[in-house]
Amino acid sequence: MKKHPPIFSDFPQLAHGGDYNPDQWMHRYPEVLEEDLRLMDKANCNTFSVGIFAWMDYEPKEGEFHFDWMRKILDNLHRQGAQVVLATPSGSKPAWLSKAYPEVCRVNDQGLRAHHHNRHNHCMTSPVYRKKVAILNQKLAEKFGGHPAVKMWHISNEYSGECHCDLCHRAFQDWLKARYRTLDELNHAWWSYFWSHRIGDWSEIDPRDKSVDGMCLDWRRFVSDQTLDFMKAEIAALRAGGASQPATTNMMGFFHGLDYWRFAEVVDVISDDAYPQWKNTEEDLNMASLLGCVHDMHRSMKNGKPWMLIESCPDAPQWHKTPRLKRPGVYRNEMLQAVAHGADAVMYFQWRKGRGGMEKFHGAVVDHEGSENTRVFKQVAELGSTLHKLAPVVGTSTHSDVAILMDWEVRWALETSQGPLKIEGENIYLTPVLKAHRGFWEKGISTDVLESLSDFSGYRMIIAPQLYLLKPGVAERLRQYVEDGGTLVLTYLSGVVNESNLCFRNGFPGGGLRELCGVWAEEIDHLYEEDSQEISSLPNNKLNLQGTWKTGRTCERIHAEGAEVLATFEHDFYAGSPALTRNQVGKGSVYYLAAKMDETFWSDFTQALIKETKIPRLLKSEPPKGVHIRNRCDEEKEYIFIQNFNNHPVEIDLEDLSALCMESGDVVKGTVSLEGWHTRILCQDL
Ligand code: GAL
Numbered sequence: 001m002k003k004h005p006p007i008f009s010d011f012p013q014l015a016h017g018g019d020y021n022p023d024q025w026m027h028r029y030p031e032v033l034e035e036d037l038r039l040m041d042k043a044n045c046n047t048f049s050v051g052i053f054a055w056m057d058y059e060p061k062e063g064e065f066h067f068d069w070m071r072k073i074l075d076n077l078h079r080q081g082a083q084v085v086l087a088t089p090s091g092s093k094p095a096w097l098s099k100a101y102p103e104v105c106r107v108n109d110q111g112l113r114a115h116h117h118n119r120h121n122h123c124m125t126s127p128v129y130r131k132k133v134a135i136l137n138q139k140l141a142e143k144f145g146g147h148p149a150v151k152m153w154h155i156s157n158e159y160s161g162e163c164h165c166d167l168c169h170r171a172f173q174d175w176l177k178a179r180y181r182t183l184d185e186l187n188h189a190w191w192s193y194f195w196s197h198r199i200g201d202w203s204e205i206d207p208r209d210k211s212v213d214g215m216c217l218d219w220r221r222f223v224s225d226q227t228l229d230f231m232k233a234e235i236a237a238l239r240a241g242g243a244s245q246p247a248t249t250n251m252m253g254f255f256h257g258l259d260y261w262r263f264a265e266v267v268d269v270i271s272d273d274a275y276p277q278w279k280n281t282e283e284d285l286n287m288a289s290l291l292g293c294v295h296d297m298h299r300s301m302k303n304g305k306p307w308m309l310i311e312s313c314p315d316a317p318q319w320h321k322t323p324r325l326k327r328p329g330v331y332r333n334e335m336l337q338a339v340a341h342g343a344d345a346v347m348y349f350q351w352r353k354g355r356g357g358m359e360k361f362h363g364a365v366v367d368h369e370g371s372e373n374t375r376v377f378k379q380v381a382e383l384g385s386t387l388h389k390l391a392p393v394v395g396t397s398t399h400s401d402v403a404i405l406m407d408w409e410v411r412w413a414l415e416t417s418q419g420p421l422k423i424e425g426e427n428i429y430l431t432p433v434l435k436a437h438r439g440f441w442e443k444g445i446s447t448d449v450l451e452s453l454s455d456f457s458g459y460r461m462i463i464a465p466q467l468y469l470l471k472p473g474v475a476e477r478l479r480q481y482v483e484d485g486g487t488l489v490l491t492y493l494s495g496v497v498n499e500s501n502l503c504f505r506n507g508f509p510g511g512g513l514r515e516l517c518g519v520w521a522e523e524i525d526h527l528y529e530e531d532s533q534e535i536s537s538l539p540n541n542k543l544n545l546q547g548t549w550k551t552g553r554t555c556e557r558i559h560a561e562g563a564e565v566l567a568t569f570e571h572d573f574y575a576g577s578p579a580l581t582r583n584q585v586g587k588g589s590v591y592y593l594a595a596k597m598d599e600t601f602w603s604d605f606t607q608a609l610i611k612e613t614k615i616p617r618l619l620k621s622e623p624p625k626g627v628h629i630r631n632r633c634d635e636e637k638e639y640i641f642i643q644n645f646n647n648h649p650v651e652i653d654l655e656d657l658s659a660l661c662m663e664s665g666d667v668v669k670g671t672v673s674l675e676g677w678h679t680r681i682l683c684q685d686l
Contacts, residue, residue, distance in 0.1 A: 003395035003634040004305050007246075007269055007344050008047075008083045008151040012394050014339065014387040015083060017047035018348035018365060019311065022073050023054045025352075033073070035370070036352065037080055042372045043365055044384020047083040047347060049154050049310065050074070051140075053119070055089040059136060062096055067143045078149035085248070085310070086150045088140065088234050090133045091157030092119035097132060104129040106163035109208045113165070123163040124223075124230040125171045134237040141241025154310070155234050155249040158273065160257050162223045164208065173202045175222045189500035190214035214501045216416035221409070224259045232266060250310050253294045254430055256415070259408035261451045264301035272298050273311035273349070274338070277320050278330050280647065285626050286434075288337070288645040292628065293437040295341030297406060297449035304397035304448075308345035309338040315363025315376045317349075326363070328379055329677025333643055335383055336679045340630040340641035344394050346387060348380075389662055390681065393639050396632040400448040401615045402440055405464040406433050407451045413469035413501050420468070420493060421526040421554055432465040432491065435599055439606030444618050444629035456481040460613050467494040467513075469501070475512035482516065483586030487613050490517060491593040492524065492556045509592075517592040518563030518583035525574070527553040534570040535579035535595060541566040542582060543591075545608045552596030555579075563592065580605075619657070624650040627674070633686065640682040644674040659684035 006012045017040075025032040040048075051058075051070060059065050077084055098105050098116035103126045105114045114121055122129050144150050162168075180186040183199055190212050192198045197212055199205055207219040235247050246268030251260050253274060264270055274294065276287050298307040314331060316323035326334070335346045350359075352366040360368075367374045372381070411429040414420055422428050440447045448459070452474045456462055462481065467474075467490060475495070482488050494517075495509030504510020508521040527533060533555055536548040543566055557574045563581035583590045597605075610617070618629050618640065626646035632639045640659060644650050651673045658669040659682035668682055 001397055001399060001633045001635060004397060006394050007306060007308060011083055011151070013046060013391050014394060015047035015308065015345035015347065016384045016387050017045040017082070017351070018049065019052060019350040020048035020050050021053065021350060021352075021354065023051070023057045023069075024354045026069060032352070033076070036366075037076055039366055039372055039377075040080060040082065040351075043377060043381045044388065045351075045365070045380070046081065047085065047345065048077060048351065049085040049087060049347065050077070051089055052087040052154065052157050053089060053092045054087075055092065055136065056094045058089065058140070059094065062100060065139060067139070070144065071147075074144060074147050074149045078147070082149065083151045084149040085152045085154045086140065086144055087154040088133070088137045088156055088238070090122070090137075090234060093122055093129070097129075101126075101128040103165065103167065106161065107165040107168075109164050111164065120158060120160055123165055123168060124226045125163065125165070125167040127167075130230065130233055133234060137234055137237035138241035141238040141243035145238070145241055145243035145245070150245060152245050152269065153235070153238055153243060153247040154271075155231055155247055155267070158250055158252055159227045159231065160252070160255065162257075168226070169205070169207065171226060172207055172219065172222050173205050175225065176205065176218065177202060179218070189502065190218075191502060213416045213418070217409070217412050217501045220257075220412045220416070221259070223257065224262065224408070227258055228262050228266065231263065235266070248308065248310070251298070254406070256408075256411065261301070261408065261453070270298045270301045270305070270307035271310035272307065274309060275311075275313055275317050275320070276334060278326065278334075279324070280327075285645055288626075288628065289438040289441045290434055291334070291337060292341060292441050293404070293434055293447075293449060295338055295343065296400075296437070296447055299342035299398065300403075300448040300450055300454075304342065306342055306344035306395060306397065308347065309335070309343045310345065310347050311349040312338075312347065313363045314348050314365055314380050317363060318359060318361040323361070327677065328375075329675070331379055332383055333645060333677050333679050336386075336641065336681070337628075337643060339387075339390065339393065340628075340632070340643065340679075342397055342632065346383070386663060392637065392683070393632055396634045396637075396639060398446045398630065398632055400446040401460040402445060403448045403450045403454070403456070403459045403462050404433060404437050405452055405462065405467065406430075406449050407467075407469075409471065409499070410452065410467060410469045413497055414466065414493070417497070417501065420524075423553065429466060429468075432596065435597070435602045436463045436465050436489075438599060439602040441628060442603065442623070442625070443606065443610065444623050445610065445615060446630060456486065457484075459486065460615055461487040461489070461609060463489040464494070465491050468496045469499060470495050470497070470504075470511040470513070471499050475516065479512065479516050479585070482588035482590055485587035487589055487591070487609065489591045489593065489609070492521065492554055492595060494592075514561070516583070516585060517581070517590050518561050519558045519578065519581050519592045519594075520561050521556045521558045521594065523557040525555045525557065527551075527555065529553070533572060533595070535567045535597075536570055537567045537580075538565060543608045543612055545580075545604065547604055549597060549601040549604070552598060554596040556594040558592070558594045563590075569595070619653075619655055621653060621655070623652060626650070627652065636686055638684050638686050640684070641679060642672075642674060642682070643679045644676060647676040649673055649675050657682075657684065
């Protein structure tokens with residue numbers, strides 16, 4: 001596998017560091033900045049995101065700019081040999097701006113304009129805000145675009161939220177005009193004949209009407225697009241100021257509000273913020289596999305290109321419900337998991353705890369105590385030295401035979417449609433996606449996480465849990481994929497609506513999927529918790545799947561129309577009807593799973609699919625529960641990460657693997673033991 005260039009072109013190391021906010025200290029504690037430089041070296045930190053919330057120090061009064069202070073910071077960091085990701089400070093605005101131009105503050109869905117307070121709360125449409133941000137960004141680029149420390153731009157911070165001001169509503173109406181052209185088209189797409197909600201004039205459109213589910217979906221698309229447009233304008237201003245460094249923005253995992261697939265197309269490098277809660281219970285395995293899934297998506301967003309874990313916490317975030325200290329091995333595993341899944345940067349929020357403000361108790365590398373003698377500081381330094389030894393991993397990536405689809409528009413359509421069962425504490429879309437992913441995660445099989453518009457070629461298997469909304473062309477592309485020999489797994493609630501949230505006619509799964517799957521899903525049954533339903537495999541089925549499994553609370557009554565039945569329902573009036581089918585199409589096959597299922601089923605089903613499709617595994621036998629095995633490769637070497645997410649030691653038979661331990665340099669083979677919450681990284685020639 002060809003190596004990718006390092007994320008900072010002249011720095012072939014894993015980046016290690018975090019958000020650095022010297023602007024909180026320089027006014028009254030300038031000596032702290034000197035001390036920071038000393039400590040950065042000791043912490044083995046080499047990369048810092050700077051200036052994320054520094055607007056007030058750049059422009060304390062409208063039109064009065066100060067950049068010298070930042071130049072000094074950058075000079076010092078450069079002398080230190082550090083890499084800087086310089087931020088645009090649009091995530092938090094100065095009070096003078098809100099006072100002079102109230103339009104920059106958001107309006108809520110009750111029509112109330114917010115006060116200046118807090119952050120991440122500006123209107124994305126406001127021309128004034130866009131102009132002020134553009135002026136500052138351009139000046140930052142002119143001043144620092146040529147600074148040798150500045151290796152990347154950090155665009156704003158965790159974009160999120162929506163605004164209901166007149167400007168936003170008008171922009172939404174314009175966005176709709178561009179999408180639908182005529183009111184007739186719009187009314188059809190929204191089925192607004194319902195309850196006499198037909199729109200007679202574009203100005204009547206009000207996105208707060210939650211009864212028009214087609215509009216709800218379009219509003220989400222618009223909010224995401226408008227935010228993306230804002231980000232593009234920020235980047236354009238940097239380019240106009242002459243900055244040529246790559247740009248990134250910090251995503252928030254599966255954050256529901258933005259279609260990150262579209263953001264991924266615009267940024268040069270993918271970055272993510274992750275703040276998992278570890279509880280020392282079985283739930284930790286769910287958390288570890290969830291993180292693995294999120295990381296897989298970030299690696300997949302740019303076809304395997306290394307990404308950055310740009311924010312994480314070396315200890316407990318103060319906003320967790322229970323800010324439990326991160327146990328030493330837990331911290332190390334969390335950070336190395338990102339590297340195992342393709343990150344070339346491990347960074348924290350934040351470098352030093354501030355004395356005040358909402359985040360004064362948020363874990364950081366440097367504590368209020370201020371020295372290098374804290375437990376957290378020492379563990380960060382230790383990880384830094386491990387990351388240094390892992391430099392050969394930089395630019396390597398992972399080949400996946402399996403892809404799981406996770407599509408924001410599908411999610412939004414499911415969330416905005418009344419009918420499909422929503423269970424408290426679960427996300428109707430993500431939960432099944434995560435269950436499917438976990439089946440592979442626990443077997444040490446690498447999965448990419450794609451959207452329905454991604455390129456499917458090159459994968460042996462695609463799993464698309466609840467492909468509820470079908471974008472144009474997707475059914476045709478899936479058919480081609482299967483005809484060419486791919487294995488596709490679809491589930492209940494697939495092909496239900498088109499891109500406008502309108503139900504397909506002529507039977508579900510619609511839009512061409514009925515013929516592809518060889519099944520007709522006639523009815524959908526949502527069960528009470530007290531109900532029970534099971535599915536059982538049929539004897540001698542082609543997948544060699546054997547067992548009886550309890551279903552979740554959503555089951556479909558389906559008919560096989562050419563597909564072979566592999567398992568059937570056990571109870572109730574649809575006892576005996578198909579629950580799992582397989583349809584041969586061209587050189588490939590399509591599985592249709594008619595019920596929501598839990599981890600146990602997914603584990604057995606995945607196992608059978610892996611066997612059937614002959615997907616190669618790193619180790620032939622299944623790793624012990626809670627242990628994940630991953631690799632990253634280039635053309636010559638393979639780096640193998642073995643991670644134990646259990647609280648107890650495990651033994652792993654490495655079979656015929658014989659590799660070098662990246663930390664000790666020892667040869668490792670045979671059966672190795674791994675303490676609880678521990679990671680080993682091995683290297684072998686290919
Ligand atoms: C992130 C944010 C940071 C900091 C951090 C605390 O969401 O980007 O600025 O607030 O949370 O966990």
